[in-house]
Amino acid sequence: MLEAGEPKFRRRKAERPAEIVRAAMAVFAEKGFAAAKLDEIAARAGVSKGALYLYFETKEDLFRAVVGQVVAPNLAQVRGIAAAHPGPFPDLVRGLVAHVVSVVETTPVGGVVKMVIGEARNFPELARVWHDDLVSQALGAVAAAIEAAQVRGEVKAGDPRIFALQLISPLLLTVVWRETFVPIGAPPFEPAAVMAQHLDTLLAGMLTESA
Structure with missing residues (x-):
């Protein structure tokens, strides 16, 4: 960790990998993988292409860094929420979904x-x-939470992985809709509204009478 008062240029150098990764995520999201250029990622991050190569040799390395440094920490939070909140199941699910929607x-x-x-x-x-x-x-963490709820008698019998897929799928479709069809004029769906209505419907079918 850098000490307070350390020269600004040294702090700036330490921040460069994270800045490059954030720039790569933005360019990948906008252009796709094939069309993304290292020159553009470097320019977006405010570094030279040569400086970028000091940290990442290929676009594949950058993609792995995006997954590991930007997206995976949110997955870790999801797993932490699931581990720290064993029940009641509806509250756990709504908390998990709210976090993912926020991301x-x-x-x-x-x-x-x-x-x-x-x-x-x-x-x-x-x-x-x-x-x-x-x-x-992510699917494994959600399936494990569902299986634990089944053991507690809150969730009906059924394949936990299929339940987990049913839970996650509408958000994925909403994201694909937003990224594919909204740019050409299709009316958007708000992820929070989609998932709120979906959970009301899905939980009514998943939960046991005692729950």
Whole structure:
């Protein structure tokens, strides 16, 4: 950690990797992976292309950094919320969803999701990283919370992973709609409103009578 009063240029140098990663996330969200240029990412971060190469050799390295440094910490928070709140299940689910909706509405992650979906066939490593480091872990954390609620008698019998997929899917579709169709004039759906109505419907089917 840098000491207070340390020369400004040294603090600036220490901040560069994070600035580059944030710039990369913005460019990926706007342009996609194939069209994203390292020159543009460097310019967006306020560094030279040579300086960018001091920290990241390829666009793949930058994508991994975006996943690991920007998106994954939000996943860690989701897992922390689930671990610290064993019940009641509806409160836990609404808290988890509120956190994820906040991330979707305040970061460019939606554009990155669209990029991964659209370019996965040509760049399968993007999909692999996104799945292994994020999707599978998020789905696993939610499924584990659902399974625990089933053990407590709050949630009906059923495959926890399928329940988890049912829970998450409408938000994913809302993000894809926003990134794909809203730019050409389609009316938007607000993620918070979509998920509030979805949870009212889904929980009515998932919860046991005692819950």
